[in-house]
Amino acid sequence: MEILLALVVAAMLVSGGIFTFLAAVGVVRLPDVYTRMHAASKAGTVGSGLMLIAAGLYAGEFATLARAFAGFVFFILTAPVAAHLVAKAAHQAGYRLSRRTVCDEMRLPPKK
Template sequence: MNIADVVSAACLLAGCTLSLIAAIGLVRFPDLFSRMHAGTKPQVLGLLLVLVGVGLRLRDWTDIGMLLAVAMFQLLTAPVAAHMIGRAAYQGGAVRQDTLLVDELTSALEADDPGQSGRT
């Protein structure tokens, strides 16, 4: 067993732990924004750690290229999807206003469409 195997095992274990924490957060957190945070940040980092661990074990350039493609797609799609879900939920009225410390979206929506209040 060499050092790359130990680092690979550590990355896999850390990535699986972060993904488990993200799953628990999705179930346990009370509101939409907390769940979005749990579904994106630790889950993406967990997946990247798993991909690094797998890449260290495989050591084939074809496989590493595929793992890099998966990592890039995850980094590009997870933040955009979370942003779109949060914005749609806000506009749909699914967000509790008392949980927001700062609400910059209402003024931005009113500036885009002065005839509407921004919320339905």
């Protein structure tokens, strides 16, 4: 039983590490703010959230697990809000989309 738990925790740690690493790679490789935000807000949140849950599981007591879970829920609730705010601010301030952008309907008059 303990071995099983340890295997689950190890798997979560490794996959969380890989997600975090790929999110960082995305932040470096993607061409503009908006696409970078995709990497940071999704893969980054899932990566650190997985590790937090792993820490809660490995602690082996209810209080820590509950707190870790509450923290995870908090992160996945705030990450989209933060991304949304930064994206909105950047777009309103006039930071441009990358050259590879194929369409920008925000600049068009919305169809009636």
